[in-house]
Amino acid sequence: MKPDAHPIRPFCWQEWKLPVLVLVLLFFGTLAWTYHLVMDHHVLEVHALANGQVTASAQQVALGAPPSGERAAVVNISGNVKSPADGIISYVTVGSGVLISPTGYVVTAQHLIQDLADIQVRVQTQQGPRQYPAKMVKVIPEHDLALLKIVSQDQFSYLVLEKKLVQAGEIVKALGDPLGTDAIQRGGVVTNVDLMQPLQMLNRSFTHLIKTNAVMHWSQSGGPLVNAAGHLVGINLAVEDPATGIMGYAVPAQVLLTHFQELITFPTKPPSNAPPERPADRWWKQVQTMMQAQADLGRHVAVVTPGTANAGAMVPTADPDHGPQLRVLGYPVATFFGLLFLGFVSGISGGMMTMGGGIIKVTGLMWFFGYGLLLVRPVAYITNIFMYGAATLRYRREGLLRFDLCKPLIPWAMGGMVFGYFIGNVLSTTIIQWMLGVFALLLAVKMLVEISETNKPKIMDDDELVPDTRTQFVRTMQHYFGTSDIRSPVSGEISKITLHGILGLPMGLISGILGITGGVIEVPLQRYLANMPLRNAIANSATLVFFASLVGSAVALIHGTENGSFEWQTPVVMAIILTPGAYVGGMVGAWLTSVMPLNTLRWVYALLMSVIAVRMFWI
Amino acid sequence: MNYSKCVVCYRAVGWIGLAANLALSILKLVVGVVSGSHALVVDALYSGKDVVTSFLIILGLRLAKQPIDEEHQFGHGKAEFLYSVVIGLALIVTTGLVLYFEAGKLIQGVHQAPHLIALWTAIFAVGANVLLTLYTRCVAYQINSPMVAVLSKHQKSDAIASVAVALGIIGSHYLGMPWLDTLVAVGECVDLGYMGGEVCAHAIRGLMDASAPEEVVMQIQDRAGLIAGVKKVEIVQTRRVGQEIWASLVIGVDPELSVYEAKQISLAVEKALEESITHLGEVSVRFKSVSGSLPELDYVLREREALT
Secondary structure: OOOOOOOOOOOOOOOOOOHHHHHHHHHHHHHHHHHHHHHHHHHHHHHHHHOHHHHHHHHHHHHHOOOOOHHHHHHEEEEEEEOOOOOEEEEEEEEEEEEEEOOOOOEEEEHHOOOEEEEEEEEOOEEEEEEEEEEEEEEEEOOOEEEEEEEEOOOOOOOEEEEEEOOOOEEEEEEEEOOOOOOOOEEEEEEEOOOOOOOOEEEEEOOOEEEEEEOOOHOOOOOOEEEEOOOOEEEEEEEOOOEEEEEEEEEHHHHHHHHHHOOOOOOOOOOOOOOOOOOHHHHHHHHHHHHHHOOOOOOOOOOOOOOOOOOOOOOOOOOHHHOOOOOOOEEEHHHHHHHHHHHHHHHHHHHHHHHOOHHHHHHHHOOOOEHHHHHHHHHHHHHHHHHHHHHHHHHOOOOOOOOOOOOOHHHHHHHHHHHHHHHHOOOOHHHHHHHHHHHHHHHHHHHHHHHHHOOOOOOOOOOOOOOOOHHHHHHHHHHHOOOOOOOOOHHHHHHHHHHHHHHHHHHHHHHHHHHHOOOHHHHHHHHHHHHHHHHHHHHHHHHHHHHHHHHHHHHHHHHHHHOOOOOOHHHHHHHHHEEEEEEHHHHHHHHHHHHHHHHHHHHHHHHHHHHHHHHHHHH | OOOOHHHHHHHHHHHHHHHHHHHHHHHHHHHHHHHHHHHHHHHHHHHHHHHHHHHHHHHHHHHHHHOOOOOOOOOOOHHHHHHHHHHHHHHHHHHHHHHHHHHOOOOOOOOOOOOOOOHHHHHHHHHHHHHHHHHHHHHHHHHHHHHHHHHHHHHHHHHHHHHHHHHHHHHHHHHHOOOOHHHHHHEEEEHHHHHHHHHHHHHHHOOOOOOOOHHHHHHHHHHHHHHEEEEEEEEEEEEOOOOEEEEEEEEEEEOOOOHHHHHHHHHHHHHHHHHOOOEEEEEEEEEEEEOOOOHHHHHHHHHHHOOO
């Protein structure tokens, strides 16, 4: 009742439209969420009905009993292959795979999937066979292994890894799923465990293989080799020898454990046969129990048998290369330091040339560590936050940052980033590799142009003009990629919005699709269109990358976790490992430029980029 | 109204409050039921109450413009009290029923933490209510409407209530105290019931022509006494009409003054009071020769003679 004694600053003078807009959007978002919760429950009930008495008999006839045990963990892998000869795309079944975690990680043989443009995994679920799209998470070419992730949040059946190395003479069976309907299964024994004996196939030499007579058919390739206890002891490889026919081999489970442990926690208990529980079920049960309060009944006290507690503990294996080893943040020591070093190298590149760090980071993660783009791009986004956040702060301290000019570009960059992320999700790996190659080439060209610039004749005297011997091509290249200041105002004819779009959007798109910063495009754009001096252009690009990466990381993490592409910790931890190396590398790079002749550095750099480009295009 | 833009808010504030609080109450109710959060369902009542308040503002601002007519020679201020009594009673009855239900749930002792969408909705409600508080506070100040000021106060208490709901859900979810949500619901019921009682009591006092609070009477007396020519403030009578306070005063003036001069003084008093006392409605100031003065004594003596 008592109005304030002192006058209040009028509400409409303050920034009120944005909060109101945000609140309205959030309001509808919350309603949508509620709707989703209710509808999700509805769908669940329909499912439950479909599995009930009415339709159960029909399903029994059509599909047989629901899969259980090993069968439920064997999957069929198929996909589209583009024929290199005539470019015709055909859909083929390539072999089998095995589920090794309830979240939908599938292990298979790398040679099976390397030609697939997209990967489809057919799983025998409790509700019948179902086909899921899958993405490659990590490959280990030297063991012919690939880790796939089914893009779904469903829960899957899986096989538990046998931690002890399989012994010669042990009875095993090898499973495969050639058609996505019936599994083939063949019993046998492990005939030989000589891990050091090399095997020549696929133009490479493989070691750490066990030999078994249980594998007989191509469709068993990539499928599981299972011991008497029903545990996974290896991944099958059916190798055709022209002399002796099909030879059965398997990659031991210890190899998987060593190479994939940083990405997944291997379950130690077999899956229960209870139908998978979804988050929606849990809260709905809660609501139901709340509505019709039921008292909890007592329970029996469980007897604890001494000695069973450490049944799941690791038994020392006979494989020294793939035994239990020291791990840092879940990564093997070698991988951990490898990642640190990769960060360091990309940091040096960034610190020296102010661009190119992203390409080294992304290609390095794919090339040396075998990680799939599924993981690489979120990791790149997150590292970019840290690296360019620090860079932005530094540029601001030095007064190079023109934030007033950056501000209208930031929304464009953010939008481009999000758009790019989703584009990158549907583009095939080959196209992305080509794009990376193009950027590496561009950088190499830029370096060469900068070198040519330093060689240009110097004007010794004001009166005596040395004739310009540069060709038109070189002049144009120097104009775009060089370091000389550009004075060619063209922005007057372009409307502001278009200008902001042209300056912000491509960079966001490139960052989103490739996970690199796209400085080689953005810096010339800023110099040419916005008339920025070189150093300011670099500072502005860094700022744009920082803000776009903030949004990109959030979107990638939320989207990836939501659709089941990965657990959010995986890219975050990897980015945390990469970042300190990159930071130190940045300082070292800056120091290197002051002690080494610049042109030598540029030559090295151009060479490195050419190598990357060649690798991305032809291998 | 200091700014030309304020006219917009004068017309819109009721409708904005109505729409925003209606949306909020529906959201809270739906989410509360779906997520199983008792506190959020009760919180919907808070917003529901503001829907009614906003509706009254729309009506009230209409009524205020309605001119004094033959049949209602003192205006339509009392109508507001009638509405208030109805709202207050409805509030008491509703919260009483919900309180009965919630207390039963609390004592029964089976509790489940609500789904986290309830927490999100509570946080959202806090944000929305803070914004509404700021907005209505500005409007209340600019158009000097006590009704809008009440709405602003209610929005603020809504925000606090939603904070309590959010804390309750956090507690029931993360601290292993699933009964906390229901406890908050019970607490909110008690608060709402108390509020309903207050509204009723205030309205009934108004209907019964209760006088203004003591401090307001003192304020009026002090202010009137400061006017040059006022020897003494003899009588101050106040009563509540709507959100306003109507006052009638009798001031004592020097008996030597002419009627014209005395009238000028009483007009000055009216003007001064209207400027300095908030929510003052009609003021009537009469004057007489100050008590203790000679003409006053003559008058008293004559009266006494007439009696004997």
